[in-house]
Amino acid sequence: MMLQYRDLAKLKTKKIVFEDVIAARDSATLEHLKELSSKRRVIEESINQTSYITEAIAREISGGLTSRCEQERLRLEHYLPLLENFISHADLISSNSQMVQWTSQLKIRWSSATSSSSFFDLRGPKFFQIDNLRFELVMIHFLYGATLRERASEFLSTDLKQSAFIFREAAGVFHYLAHEVIPSLQSPISAERPSEASSALSAAMSFICLAEAQAVYTRRAEEKGNTGFGVLAKLHYGVVELLSEATSAIHSGTGEGKTISSRFLEFISSCKALHELRSKKHLAEGLRNDGQVGVSVGVLCDALISSKKKTPGEDSWKAVFKNEIEIVANTLRKFENENEFVWHEKIPHGDELPSPQGIKIVEIVPFKPKKWERELAFKL
DSSP states (O other): OOOOOOOTTOOOBOOOOHHHHSOBSSHHHHHHHHHHHHHHHHHHHHHTTOOOOOHHHHHHHTTSOOOHHHHHHHHHHHHHHHHHHHHHHHHTTTTSHHHHHHHHHHOOEEOOSSBTTOOEETTEEOOEEOOOHHHHHHHHHHHHHHHHHHHHHHGGGTOHHHHHHHHHHHHHHHHHIIIIIGGGGOSOOOSSOOGGGSHHHHHHHHHHHHHHHHHHHHHHHHHHTOSOHHHHHHHHHHHHHHHHHHHHHHHHSTTHHHHBOHHHHHHHHHHHHHHHHHHHHHHHHHHHHTTOHHHHHHHHHHHHHHHHTTOOSSHHHHHHHHHHHHHHHHHHHHHHHHIIIIIOOOOOOGGGSOOOOOOOOOOOOOOOOOOOOOOOOBOO
16 A cells, blocks of 8 residues: 555635736637636636536536546646647747736736645635746646646556556656746746745656656556565665655755645655565565575564654554554564574674665656647737
8 A cells, every 4th residue: 555645736726817817919819818718717616626517517528537637637638738828929028018917917826735834724725926927837737747646546446557657647747847847937936935836846746756656566566476575675665765866856945845844745754664664574575585584584673663763643644554564563573483493593783784775667758748829919
């Protein structure tokens, strides 16, 4: 079982009506703005949970899709090309005072799912406003990546291969966001901004999704039962290494680690600890099969001591941890008895123990945005 963090897609936004703010010079541009507003409205209503559409109608509109995540993915894929086309034309006159004024009047506002300051009170979530059209592009891409990640989680119980592939797709979206979209903001951003608008978090999310994809492939290998303990140990430790890269990415941004919620950071550290425990368990089983029973006992003792110090506070995560710790403890008792009554080998400690080694077998599925070319003309 994997640890789950389902809050990333829980973003909220305020209504935007493009044609009410931006003056079109011709009917084609006006229609494009209206379509842009219409496509965004269905996303607003979905994530703000203000839609009155029934499940049956939503399924019919989406062409028969039954998954909420898949329906959301379709909505975002309809909106993104329109938004990209609009921004490409707006960029041509971005320095014009009228466009600057229009952008301000749009009041692009989003909440955050990861910022430590994004608390909920009686008035609802905290909203961030940045008067830059690319702020909208950033948040929509983050929502798209988070939605793909949710969809990948839906497949965990039915199709591990498909789950891993979609995790890799999500990693590609976050990589594109970190390296292409956010750097293109160019103009200074307010010091108070959601974590989702930082390259550091998006880069970290790309590593996290890759780690989740590798965890799925590793689970698939464990279920098939035809992969050696040594390889399984390395696969689990590869997950640990990818999550370490995620942590490094977060802290590479100036002050980013301080702005991200402690719960999200605990999720990363807990996943690292869990897969390190699993790696050491497989490492110990491999050592035992190679006749190194005393060393395997030492590895398991070290693994248990370390993991008990890192048990998370959240109940659902704690339950997974306790189950894994119990499995390792049972394995340890079995190996200790075997060593005591048969082998009588010395049990090493500390630096005498072998260190886990990792391998990474996953890569991102590159995200290729769809481009729609429509000429737009604004009344300046």
